[in-house]
Amino acid sequence: xxxxxxILASLLLPLIGAVGIAAASRIGDNAREATTLLTAAALAWAxxxxxxxxMQGGRPSLLVTEVLPGIExxxxxxxxxxxxxxxxxxxxxVNSIYSIGYMRGNKESxxxxxxxxxxxxxxxxxxxxxxxNLFTLFLFYEILTLSTYPLVSHKGDEKTVKSARVYLGxxxxxxxxxxxxxxxxxxTVAGTGxxxxxxxxxxxxxxxxxxxxxGLFVFGVGKAAVMPVHRWLPAAMVAPTPVSALLHAxxxxxxGVFTVTKIIIYIFGVDFLFAxxxxxxxxxxxxxxxxxxxxxxLRQQNLKRLLAYSTIAQLSYVVxxxxxxxxxxxxxxxxxxxxxxxxxxxxxxxxxAIYTAAKKTELHQLxxxxxxxxxxxxxxxxxxxxxxxxxxxxxFVSKWYILAGAFQADNYVAIAVIIASTALNAAYxxxxxxxxxxxxEDVPPATEHGEAPFAAVLALMITAFLTLAFFFFNGPVLxxxxxLLGKVS
Amino acid sequence: xxxxxxxxxxxxxxxPMLTAPLVMLLKPRGLARAAATAASLFAFAIAIxxxxxxxxxxxxxxxxxxxxxxxxxxxAVDRFSALLLLIVTGASTFALLAGRRSxxxxxxxxxxxxxYSAWLLALAGLSGIPxxxxxxxxxxxxxxxxxxxxxxxxxxSDRRALPAVFKYLIMGTIGATFYLIGIGxxxxxxxxxxxxxxxxxxxxxxxxxxxxxxxxFITIGLALKAALFPLHVWLxxxxxxxxxxxxxxxxxxSTKVSLYLLLRFDFFVFQGNLAGHDIQFAYxxxxxxxxxxxxxxxVALFEQNIKRLLAYSSIAQIGYILLGASFVxxxxxxxxxxHLFNHAxxxxxxxxxxxxxxxxxxxxxxPDIxxxxxxxxxxxxxxxxAGFSLIGVPGTVGFISKWYLxxxxxxxxxxxxALVVVLVISSLMAVVYIWRIVxxxxxxQPTSDLSAVKEAPLMMLAVTWVAALANVYFGxxxxxxxxxxxxxxxxxxxxxP
Numbered sequence: 001x002x003x004x005x006x007i008l009a010s011l012l013l014p015l016i017g018a019v020g021i022a023a024a025s026r027i028g029d030n031a032r033e034a035t036t037l038l039t040a041a042a043l044a045w046a047x048x049x050x051x052x053x054x055m056q057g058g059r060p061s062l063l064v065t066e067v068l069p070g071i072e073x074x075x076x077x078x079x080x081x082x083x084x085x086x087x088x089x090x091x092x093x094v095n096s097i098y099s100i101g102y103m104r105g106n107k108e109s110x111x112x113x114x115x116x117x118x119x120x121x122x123x124x125x126x127x128x129x130x131x132x133n134l135f136t137l138f139l140f141y142e143i144l145t146l147s148t149y150p151l152v153s154h155k156g157d158e159k160t161v162k163s164a165r166v167y168l169g170x171x172x173x174x175x176x177x178x179x180x181x182x183x184x185x186x187x188t189v190a191g192t193g194x195x196x197x198x199x200x201x202x203x204x205x206x207x208x209x210x211x212x213x214x215g216l217f218v219f220g221v222g223k224a225a226v227m228p229v230h231r232w233l234p235a236a237m238v239a240p241t242p243v244s245a246l247l248h249a250x251x252x253x254x255x256g257v258f259t260v261t262k263i264i265i266y267i268f269g270v271d272f273l274f275a276x277x278x279x280x281x282x283x284x285x286x287x288x289x290x291x292x293x294x295x296x297x298l299r300q301q302n303l304k305r306l307l308a309y310s311t312i313a314q315l316s317y318v319v320x321x322x323x324x325x326x327x328x329x330x331x332x333x334x335x336x337x338x339x340x341x342x343x344x345x346x347x348x349x350x351x352x353a354i355y356t357a358a359k360k361t362e363l364h365q366l367x368x369x370x371x372x373x374x375x376x377x378x379x380x381x382x383x384x385x386x387x388x389x390x391x392x393x394x395x396f397v398s399k400w401y402i403l404a405g406a407f408q409a410d411n412y413v414a415i416a417v418i419i420a421s422t423a424l425n426a427a428y429x430x431x432x433x434x435x436x437x438x439x440x441e442d443v444p445p446a447t448e449h450g451e452a453p454f455a456a457v458l459a460l461m462i463t464a465f466l467t468l469a470f471f472f473f474n475g476p477v478l479x480x481x482x483x484l485l486g487k488v489s
Numbered sequence: 490x491x492x493x494x495x496x497x498x499x500x501x502x503x504x505p506m507l508t509a510p511l512v513m514l515l516k517p518r519g520l521a522r523a524a525a526t527a528a529s530l531f532a533f534a535i536a537i538x539x540x541x542x543x544x545x546x547x548x549x550x551x552x553x554x555x556x557x558x559x560x561x562x563x564x565a566v567d568r569f570s571a572l573l574l575l576i577v578t579g580a581s582t583f584a585l586l587a588g589r590r591s592x593x594x595x596x597x598x599x600x601x602x603x604x605y606s607a608w609l610l611a612l613a614g615l616s617g618i619p620x621x622x623x624x625x626x627x628x629x630x631x632x633x634x635x636x637x638x639x640x641x642x643x644x645x646s647d648r649r650a651l652p653a654v655f656k657y658l659i660m661g662t663i664g665a666t667f668y669l670i671g672i673g674x675x676x677x678x679x680x681x682x683x684x685x686x687x688x689x690x691x692x693x694x695x696x697x698x699x700x701x702x703x704x705x706f707i708t709i710g711l712a713l714k715a716a717l718f719p720l721h722v723w724l725x726x727x728x729x730x731x732x733x734x735x736x737x738x739x740x741x742x743s744t745k746v747s748l749y750l751l752l753r754f755d756f757f758v759f760q761g762n763l764a765g766h767d768i769q770f771a772y773x774x775x776x777x778x779x780x781x782x783x784x785x786x787x788v789a790l791f792e793q794n795i796k797r798l799l800a801y802s803s804i805a806q807i808g809y810i811l812l813g814a815s816f817v818x819x820x821x822x823x824x825x826x827x828h829l830f831n832h833a834x835x836x837x838x839x840x841x842x843x844x845x846x847x848x849x850x851x852x853x854x855x856p857d858i859x860x861x862x863x864x865x866x867x868x869x870x871x872x873x874x875a876g877f878s879l880i881g882v883p884g885t886v887g888f889i890s891k892w893y894l895x896x897x898x899x900x901x902x903x904x905x906x907a908l909v910v911v912l913v914i915s916s917l918m919a920v921v922y923i924w925r926i927v928x929x930x931x932x933x934q935p936t937s938d939l940s941a942v943k944e945a946p947l948m949m950l951a952v953t954w955v956a957a958l959a960n961v962y963f964g965x966x967x968x969x970x971x972x973x974x975x976x977x978x979x980x981x982x983x984x985x986p
Contacts, residue, residue, distance in 0.1 A: 067965060068892065139883040146882065153932070161932045165924070172920050176881070177913045184895045 003053050003060020007075045007130055009046040010085065014039060014123035018116045025112040033100050036115050040093040043122065047089040054082045054480060061132060070192065073139070076132035078195070079483045080265070083334055084258045085129035087341055088251045092122055094459045095246040098349055101455030102242050105356040113150060114240070118247075120147040125251040128259065134183045134193035134267070137259060138175070141223070144255060145171045148247055152239045163235040170232035171222045179220025182213055186267060195262060199269020210268070211278030217263050218282060218319070223256025226319055227289040230312045237304040241352025244304060249311055249344035254337050257318040261333055264322050265484065274325040286320035287417040289313065294424035301362050303351045306428065307344065310387060313421060314340045321402040324414055327484070329405020332398055334481040335474065339394030342467040343386030349460035350380035353452035358445055363432060368441040373451050377436050379464035384429035386467045389422055394470030494542065498551040498564040498620050501535050501574060502630075504528055506613035513606040518598065525605035526585045529612060533582045536574040536616075543571045544972065550622075559683035563622040569977035570619035572826065572970070573742075573749045576833045577615045580741035581608070587841055587952035588734025590848050590945075595645035595732040604644045608738070611637035618746050623683040624672045627750065628665065631714070634746070635661045638739060645732035653726035660713060660723040664747075667710025674703035675758075684757050688984065695762040704759050704766070708751065708773070715747035717774075717811060718781030721804045728800035733844035736796060740803055741837035745829050748810055752822075756981040760817075767817050767985065774815040779911050781808030786918035795846075795853045795926055799839055802879065802922065805915060806832045809894060812908065816897050817985075822978035823971070824893035830970040831878075831886035834963065838875035838956035842868055845945035845953055846930075851937060855925065859933030864942040867950055869930050871957040876923040878960035881916055885964040889971070891916065 001009070017039025024031040053060055054077060061076035077085075099118075103111050124147055127140030145168065153164035187193050190200045205213065222229045236248045264273060273279045290313045297309035317340070321333035353376045354360050354369065370377035386393035399418065406414040451457050508528035515521040539549060543566060553562040566574070585608070596604050614634025621627045639661070643654040676682060678699050679690040694700055709720075716724040724744070728736050759766050785804035792798035810832070813825030843853065845868040850858050862869035878885035894912060898905040944950065963970060 065966060067967065068889070068971065071892075073965065135883070142882050143884070146877070156932055161928060165928070168924070169920075173917055176916050176920070180891070181895060181909055181913065184892065184899065188896060188899050 001049065003050060003058065003077070004062040006046050006050050007060060007062040007077065010043060010050075010089070010126045010130070011075075011123055013043045013046055014119045014126070017042070018119035018123075021115045021119060022112060029104075029111070032112060032115060033096075036096045036099075036119070037093070039119060040089070040096045040122075043126070044089040044093055047085045047126065050077055050082060051086065051476075051480075054079060055476075057483065063132075067135070071135050071187070072133060073136055074132035075127075075130040075136065076195070077130050078266075079480045080258065080262055080334060081129040081131070083338065083477065083480060084254060085126050087254070087338055088122065088125045088129070088246075091246060091250055091341065091345060091463070094462050095242055095345070097455050098245065098352070098459030099242040101453035101457075101459070102240065102352050102356055105453045105456065106240075108154070108240060110154065114154060117147050117150045118243075121151065121247060121251065125255060128255045132194060134186060134195075134263075137262075138179065138183055141179075141221075141255065141259065142172075142175060144223075144252060145175065148236075148243070148252060151243045151247065152236050154240055154243070155238065160238045163238040166235040167232045170229060170235075174220050174222035174229050177220070178216045182216035182220050185213060185216070193267075195266035197266065199265075199267055199272050201268050202272040206276075208278045210273070210276045211281060214264075214268065214273070214279050214282060217267075218260055218285070221256050221259045221263075223252055224260045224319055225253060225256060225289075225312045225315050226285055227292055227312070230289065230293065233312055234305050234308045237302075237308050241304070241348055241355060244307075245345045245348035245352065248308070249348050250341045253311060253315055254341060257315050257322075257333075257337065260319055261322045261330070264325075265330065270325050270327075270330065279323075282323035283320055283411065283414060286316040286323055287413055289316035290320065290417055290421045291424070294421055294428070298424065298428045300428075301364070303354070303361055303363055303366070303432075304348070306363070307347050307351060310347075310425070310428070311340075311344055313425075314344065314387065317398075317402065317418075317421075320414055320417070321405060324402070324405045324409050324411050326405040326408040328401055328408055330484055331478065331481050332401030332403075332405050334484070335401055335477060336398035338477055339386060339398040339467075339470055342394050342463055342470055343383045346379050346383035346460055346463040346467055347387070349456065349463060350376050350383065353456045353460060356456060357449045357452040360445075363435075366432060366436050367439040368436070370436040371441075372445075372449060375451055375457050375461060377433075379460040380436070381433050382464045382467050384433055387429060388425045392468060392471040394467050394474070397471060397474050494538070496551065497535050497539050497542075498549050498566050499553065501532060501539070501566075501578075501620055502613050502617045504531050504535065505609040505616070509606045509609040509613065512609060513602050515602055516599075521602035521605045522585070522589060522592070525609055526582070528609055529578065529582045529585050532612065532616065533578040536571070536578040539566050540571040540575055540969075540973070543568050546976070558622070559681050559686035562626055563683060564620045565622040566620060567976075567980055568973045569749070569753065569826065569980050572830060572973040572977060573619040573746060574616055576745055576830060577612065577619070577742045580738050580833060580837055581612045583837060583841065583952055583956055584734045584738040584741075587844060587949045588732075588737070590949060591733040591844050594848070595647070600644070604641060607637045607640040607644070608735075610634075611641060611738075615742060615746050618750055622685065624675070624687065624754075625682045628669055628672060631665055631668070631750075634743070635665060635714075638743060641735045642727050642731040642739070644735070645730070647730045649726070650730035653723075653730045657723040657727045660720070664710045664713030664720075667706045667713065671703040671705075671707035671710065674699045674706070678703075684754070687758050688761065691758060692762050696764070700763070704763060707754060708770075711747050711751040711754070712777075715744045715751055716804055716807055718777055718784060718804060718808060721781070721785070721807075724804060725797050725800040728803070729794060729797040733840070733847050737837055737840040737844060740800070740840050741833040744803070744807055745833060748807065748829065752814055752825075752981060756984050761984045771815045771817055774811050778808040778812035778815055779908070781805060782812065782911060782915045786915045786922070789922040790918060790925075792922075793854050793856075795843055795855065795858065796840075798922055798926070799836065799843065802919065803832075803836055805919075806836070806879075809890065809912075809915075813894055813897060816901065817982075818897060818900060819975070819978045819982060820893065820897035820900060822981055823975045824890065824897045826977040827893055827967070827970050827974035828890040830974065831890045831963070834886050834956065834960050835875055835878040838953065838960055839872065839879060841949075841953040841956050842872035842875060845871075845949055848945050848949070849942045855929045856933070856936050858926075858930050860930070860935040860939060861942060862930040864939050865944050868945050868953065871950075871953045872930070873927055874957040875960055876927060878964065880919045880923055883964075885960045886967065886970075887960075888964060889967045
């Protein structure tokens with residue numbers, strides 16, 4: 001298959017899958033879950049088949065239609081998008097395995113709706129990853145917001161609907177209020193919104209307007225959760241855990257930081273932005289978010305909320321790395337997307353497994369739980385170590401590159417923040433690990449339990465393994481993202 | 490052009506107008522509806538054919554009885570009027586195809602032929618306005634459509650429609666009278682009623698007081714008919730208490746036709762001839778448009794009845810249309826005219842979905858539609874799609890409008906920036922009021938027993954979905970409305986000095 005056919009297949013397969021899942025649900029639950037797995041596998045195949053062409057420097061593209069003069073619905077695969085799509089589609093397979101265990105284990109209602117919208121959300125994610133221009137990106141960005149709403153509000157009770165309202169409210173307000181004007185502004189001054197190596201805005205806009213436009217973009221992309229537009233992420237934790245795991249640790253949030261990174265590299269251009277003093281605030285905004293979110297995480301009692309605030313902090317790592325505007329830091333940003341994805345999805349899987357097996361959600365309930373769920377807590381420990389950035393986990397690799405980039409730019413604020421945040425990460429993760437492994441249960445559980453269903457445990461072991469493996473085998477990612485170097489330095 | 494094609498502008502009006510008295514005679518069950526639907530479909534087909542015909546830039550002109558203009562009656566269809574004809578005939582056809590259940594529920598069977606007859610007269614009047622090329626015939630068609638609209642709005646069983654329609658009648662008559670006074674004054678000064686002729690002749694007397702007064706009367710009169718804030722008070726109740734099928738028809742097109750006329754008259758006759766008129770026009774309309782957008786959206790935020798909520802949203806959308814026009818630029822008028830089409834699609838689809846809900850729910854207040862999505866999944870989903878379009882989610886027609894409006898506003902420097910803020914705020918308000926309905930139908934606890942509730946009739950649902958999907962289709966392939974709208978902008982701006 002040619003590149004453009006593969007792009008089309010990547011976009012259509014999850015949608016066809018969504019229809020298939022709905023149809024298969026008439027036959028039975030097994031048929032429905034089989035369709036989900038099949039769709040996930042087919043999507044991963046289509047996306048991963050694009051990798052060889054990218055590695056050789058190819059840039060497959062696909063023009064669907066010209067919606068308005070100069071405004072195209074078009075796709076073009078470049079290293080950053082390839083990485084994001086490969087990550088999301090690959091983890092969807094693992095997540096689908098986990099979902100089966102989780103959804104059945106908790107006897108959730110409306111499971112068909114859950115799988116259908118999950119597939120649509122994945123299609124939107126791929127659309128974001130492969131978007132050739134700002135318009136296409138915005139289209140899929142909004143579809144992703146809307147298609148995840150039914151997943152967040154899955155439970156349907158009053159508290160959930162209220163949280164889902166915050167989720168939708170923040171994401172739509174920022175995207176319509178800030179991102180859309182920024183996009184139209186860009187089209188108006190540059191005459192195009194295509195992602196072009198080196199950027200399209202140089203010479204078209206100057207002075208404080210650059211900082212303002214950057215602000216509209218960064219805060220307009222609410223999915224990147226740079227404070228103060230982060231509130232939706234803790235709100236989204238009311239969703240079933242597979243949603244939190246794949247969407248609110250990988251697909252949706254990474255779509256946010258991916259968009260920010262892509263806009264900085266391909267719309268502004270790294271060198272243009274580096275030379276423009278009015279853009280300097282972004283490092284500080286991201287640094288503030290990292291520290292504040294970590295402090296808030298310290299004070300959380302609910303495991304999923306803690307993970308959500310940890311995600312907010314980790315997302316700003318990517319934003320800060322991008323904002324350092326040095327080649328090594330840009331690579332660090334890309335690598336961190338992957339490393340954080342493996343680590344955080346593992347943590348969420350573990351949190352969901354604990355909920356499924358023991359119905360426990362609060363930190364203080366976790367005393368001694370490792371004795372009952374050793375596999376789960378092993379994976380949790382690996383994920384937590386990756387968040388802190390301890391070798392041999394993936395988190396160490398990205399931290400290395402971001403620090404290297406910060407030194408390249410002599411950006412001591414960034415260096416100090418990374419050090420401080422490492423300490424904070426340790427301060428909120430290590431007590432949990434200690435409590436789980438070394439303390440005795442103070443209250444016996446309501447019912448005797450062991451590990452969560454096999455599918456869930458299998459999934460979290462896979463991602464924990466990936467977290468470790470990424471420390472040793474990160475070559476292909478570095479090679480692929482190394483292509484960014486040639487164009488950004 | 491074949492001989493039949495030549496007569497299309499006349500047939501556009503004549504088909505519904507002559508079918509109207511025939512329909513009245515069709516007493517047996519269902520026949521009146523079938524005949525009215527057939528006439529409306531035929532009119533829709535004519536509109537589509539003429540749209541295809543004018544796409545290459547040509548214009549249909551037709552002289553009634555072969556009398557030459559400006560002495561005889563002239564009909565003319567260019568791309569701007571074709572756009573309007575598509576909206577009017579399309580809205581009528583969709584509403585009739587879907588409206589059987591609503592009409593059966595609201596109107597006694599013996600009176601249905603009369604109702605459909607009035608409907609066709611309204612259709613004839615509304616399609617006559619874009620077709621007619623002289624000011625007096627426009628007035629005649631305006632009166633036909635208004636009188637017929639009063640009848641079909643009040644035709645339902647809801648007695649609250651009577652005071653609503655009385656208010657509409659008073660206000661509508663004032664509007665039409667103002668328009669007539671304006672025409673009278675112009676006729677007095679120029680001796681002509683043909684718009685093209687008027688444009689040439691008014692030039693010599695443009696500085697005279699009667700012409701200025703006429704411009705004022707005509708603008709205010711048409712603004713009243715178009716429900717421009719703060720002349721909108723007749724609209725919410727008229728839309729709320731009308732039978733659902735009527736709401737679909739009129740909400741999609743009746744104010745649009747008045748807006749069309751307001752733009753056409755102003756640009757054809759006044760803009761090029763009256764000194765400083767373009768600035769007066771802009772500074773009169775722009776603040777009103779902004780107020781319409783903000784105030785009406787604000788009211789919609791707190792409204793409990795979903796028909797009235799959508800009616801207030803319509804008033805806000807009229808503000809969008811006039812805001813675009815008040816820029817008096819190609820980009821602005823394109824935005825404005827493309828939104829005529831797009832809003833008709835979005836609001837038509839929304840009211841169709843509301844009609845589906847109304848077949849099953851006791852009332853259309855938010856608490857009474859709680860949780861119906863479980864029993865009516867297809868209706869609810871269609872409502873969501875159409876709602877996205879009203880909000881302006883990319884991939885729907887609403888987004889195309891928004892893109893053009895913001896682009897047009899950005900041409901205007903710091904004033905434009907402020908207007909972008911207004912547009913953004915109102916979009917967010919639209920998110921809130923649409924989402925109130927979505928949350929109600931999906932998540933609210935039902936207040937009554939829903940076990941008897943089932944999906945709306947298939948035909949109704951099918952039409953609703955066609956309308957909803959049209960929002961997506963023209964959102965991704967907006968070539969047709971955008972072509973028509975941008976040439977409408979050129980047609981109007983040609984008349985500027």
